[in-house]
Amino acid sequence: MAEPDLTLTASLRPAALDARRGVVRLHPEVLTALALRPGDPVRLAGRRTTAGIVAPAEPTASTALLYADDLLLGNLGIRDGGQVTVSPLPVTPARRVLLAGPAQIAAVVSPEMLRLALLGKVVTTGDDVSLLPQDVLPDASVRSLVEAARRSLSNSVGYAWTSTLLAVVAAEPDTGSLVTMDTVVGWEHGQATHGSAGTTPGGGRLGAGGPTADGTAPGRPGAAGVRGGGPAVDATGRTVGSDDDAPPAVDELPGLRAQAEELTELLDLGFHHREVLGRLGTTVSLGVLVAGPAGSGKAALVRAVAARVGARVSPLWAPEVAALTNQAAADRLRTAAAEARADGPGVLLVTDVEALAPADGPGPVATVFRQVVAETVRAGVAVVCTTGRPEAVDPALRAPDLLSLRISVPLPDAALRREQLTVLTRQVPLADDVRLDEVAGRTPGFVAADLAALVREAGVRAALRQKSAETPTVAMADFAAALEVVRPTTMAASTLELASVTLDDVGDLTEVKETLTESVLWPLTYPDTFARLGVQPPRGVLLYGPPGCGKTYLVTALAGSGRANVLSVKGAELLSKWVGESERAVRELFRRAREAAPTLIFLDEVDALAPVRGQASDGGTTDRVVAALLTELDGVETLRNVVVVGATNRPDLIDPALLRPGRLERLVYVPPPDGPARAEILRASARNVPLAPEVDLVELGEALDGFSAADCAALVREAALAAMRESLTASTVTAAHVASARARVRPSLDPTQVAWLAAYAEKRAG
Structure with a gap:
């Protein structure tokens, strides 16, 4: 019996979690007509x-x-x-x-890491695939592995891992096979899972559709030419995997020099001066835990120090x-x-x-x-472990005979980011208007890998802008454009989309804005002065006031004014019925x-989130x-x-x-707007609305007694909609x-x- 098929029109409108993950969405009725369930593979013919x-689209989507x-x-x-013919595809595991x-x-991406990134995707010979993992996974154990791969890709490749594309040179079967944990995945002319180093699955090219001489699929845009998929870099801006892939010098690691000196002293003593320790009747343990945010240069630190003391890194x-x-x-x-114990x-x-070693x-x-760590350290070999989540590491690993020393790599402040940018742009022709201090x-929240991604994205923007220039340069506008798309790794799970508003866009509330500037912006912007x-x-x-008077909008404006990262959460979002989960969510929020x-x-x-204790009936x-x-x-x-x-x-x-005091110590009352304040709010809301000359916002503001700031904004919006109802070609309100x-x-x-x-506000003030 022939498989059912339908011919549909392709629409470029992916959901955020689907982007570059090999997912298509169809109306639920179309899924039923094709006898498909969410997560099934489908054959697509253009x-x-x-x-x-396949995944279901929203019920309001087009069939x-x-x-x-x-x-x-x-x-x-x-x-x-374009037209696409869709039909069910039998589930065939890829060999x-x-x-x-x-x-x-x-x-820098091992075959095992590559397999986890492709897990759950269906691949076809000649396709392009991304490193973004498939989020619909079969079980919790595999999901934890994929999350680990996601963090490691960010750590080793930097921001480029989210946009890098790879060409499928060959797949067995060659059309629509599902990648599983049993699939042999490998790089062309490189390593493969379940294979020895230097071999490829099947001994090289499998079947037709192999890449051209430059490594790209024939007639297709290859991964090397994909925008954003540039070379991976380490904390010094050096290209990983290139001829220049020598260990960085310690002097090229801004912000890590103190940590490098500490690690150098330990390794030099343990490798080259053990006789002194013997004469003193003591020994040294060479187990070290290096903790710091992903992409902060932990591996680069270890490589630099190992090169300084003449040690090999395994x-x-x-x-x-x-x-x-x-x-x-x-x-x-x-x-x-x-x-690691082999030679020297x-x-x-x-x-x-x-x-x-999970906690x-x-x-x-x-x-x-x-056991392996203890034996290796006793044999005089250094064991250096890195982590971005020290609280998730088994405490038993910190025993005196294991990882006895902990070195912390902090998040760089503005001064250190300035130094890192200097290192990263040393070979970049910068325009005269570039101000690295401002960048x-x-x-x-940016670490070295994020800054490297920012410099790379700015270079891409400059190249697109100056394709025919003989001496192109990277301008400040290129960095500004790059900042719109490159987000810090530490904020990957941020829930707040920042709007381009500042406190200047908030109508009235002069005293409230002054108080917030002193209480919020100054501590974040001028910590050295304090x-x-x-x-x-x-x-x-604590901001308190009637609903709709701009408390949330004030925080959004603070985020736009203060050059600070923002983590936003509704109080009820942290509450869970499971014992311990709510407290864990609070700790995780503050850790981030x-x-x-x-x-x-x-x-x-x-x-x-924080009602008076002893009065709630929630156990x-x-x-x-x-x-x-x-x-x-x-x-x-x-909390620094x-x-x-x-x-x-x-x-x-x-x-x-x-x-x-010491907690939410400043209570700021956000009052309902009076007449002049309502006029300011109307003026701010109507900044981009073409009002007719006869519209008097001052008079209107005086007449809107009982209106909140949200009501005033809604009034302006409704007036514009009234103009549209009258005529879709209306030019004024x-x-x-x-x-x-x-x-x-x-x-x-x-x-x-x-x-x-x-x-209440008068009582607090009194």
């Missing part, structure tokens, strides 16, 4: 035949459209609006997949070993340790060690790993904030959350360059302990349109609530 994973991203349309050989890509990427990627069976993992660990001084470098439920492999100030004057900056601020400092944490509806969940909040705000681990802003319209429901909007938009302020909040 000018070329390829395959993808005649197939929604896909640019990568899938490129694999089909069609453009937006072998061979890929080609930039040499710089192949040098690298080992922990998630790769954790993905193996217990026996295979144990054999791999012992083989790596033996290689050696350093066994284990990256992302939390995958091998939650360490298994048999973790036990073997501890450093606009990149809070330190010089011996003053502890405010830890937090410390990593991305300077950071502004915005807790909206904070009364739901003590909120009581424990309040305790976790208090611990994070003024506990042992200090982190400010917390809460917002509520019920300040009386918040636990009083949260409002004392007239007084008649405003009057029509007045009939539709009603005031939302509750006089009783406003009076109570005003009395």
Whole structure:
């Protein structure tokens, strides 16, 4: 019986989680007609035949459209609006997949990491695929491995891993086969999983459709030419995998020189001066844990120090070993340790060690790993483990005979980012208007890999702008454009999309804006001044006032004004019915904030998160959350360059302990707008609205008694819609349109609530 098929029109409109992951979306009725379920593979035929994973589109989507991203349309050989024939595809596990890509990427991405990035995707010979992992995974164990691969790709490749494309040189079967953990995945002319180094699956090219001499698929844009898929770089801006891939010099690691000196002293003593230790009747343990954010240069630090003391580095990627069976993992660990002990001084470098020795439920492999580390250190070989999440590492690994020394790599501040930018741009022709100090100030939370991605993206923008120039340069405008697309790795899970507004865009509220500037912006922007004057900056601020009076908008404006990262969360989002999960969510929120400092944490509806203890009937969940909040705000681990802003319209429901000095100590009342304030809000809301001359905003503001800031903005919006209802070619909004909007938009302020909040504010002020 022939498989059913439908011919649909391609639409370039991917969901955010689908982009470049091989996913197509179809209307639920189309899925039913084709007897498909979400997650099934489908055959797609345009000018070329390829395959993808199907997912349901929203019910309001068109039944005649197939929604896909640019990568899938490129694999089909069609453009937006082209015709695609869709049919079910039997699930066929791929036996072998061979890929080609930039040499710089192949040098740092192991076949095991590559397989995890492709896991769950369907591949076809001649396709392009990305390194972005498929998010629909079969079980929790594989999902944890993929998350580890995601972090390691970010650490080793930098921001480029999200945009790099690879060419599928060959696949067995060659059309629409599913990558599983049993698939042999490898680089062309390179290593492969379940194969020895230097071999390729099947001994080289498999079947037709192999790449051209430059490593790209014939007639297709190859990975090496894809924008954003440039070479991977280390913390010094040196290309990884190139002829220039020598270990960096310590002097080329701004911000890591103190850590480099500490590690150098330890390794030099352990490798070259053991006789002194023997005469003193003591020994030295060469186990080290290097902790720091992903992309901050931990591996570059180890390589630089090893080169300084004349030691070889034997690298080992922990998630790769954790993905193996217990026996295979144990054999791999012992083989790596033996290689490190082979000739002369050696350093066994284990990256992302939390995958091998997790704090939650360490298994048999973790036990073997501890034994291997102990034996290797006793043999006089250094074992250096790196992690971006030290709290996730098994505490047993910090025993005196294992990783006895911990070196922390901090997030760079503005001065260190300026130094790193100087190193990264030393071979970049900069225009005269480039101010690296300003770029450093606009990149809070950026680590070395993020800054390298920023410089690379600015170079791409400059190249696109000056294709025919003999002496192109990178201008400040190129950096500004790059800043719009390159986000810091530490903010990958940020929930707030920053709008391009500042406090100047907030109508009225002069006193409130002054207070917030002093309490929020100054601690984030001028921490050195507070330190010089011996003053502890405010830890937090509580905004309270009637609903719709601009509390959230004020925080958005603060985010646009303060050159700080912003983590936004609704109070109820942190609450969970599972014991311990809410406290874990609070700790994770503040951990991310410390990593991305300077950071502004915005807790909206904070009364739901931190009510008065002892009064809730939820089994003590909120009581424990309040305790976790208090611990994070003024506990042992200090909040440096982190400010917390809460917002509520019920300040009386918040636990009083949260409002004392040292916590949310500044209470700022955001009052409802009066007549002049409403006029300012109307003027700010109508900045881009073509109002007719007869519209008097001052008079209108005086007449809108009981209107909140949100009501005023809604009135302007409704007036513009009234003009559109009258004529879609309308060029101005007239007084008649405003009057029509007045009939539709009603005031939302509750006089009783406003009076109570005003009395509460007077009581606090008194």
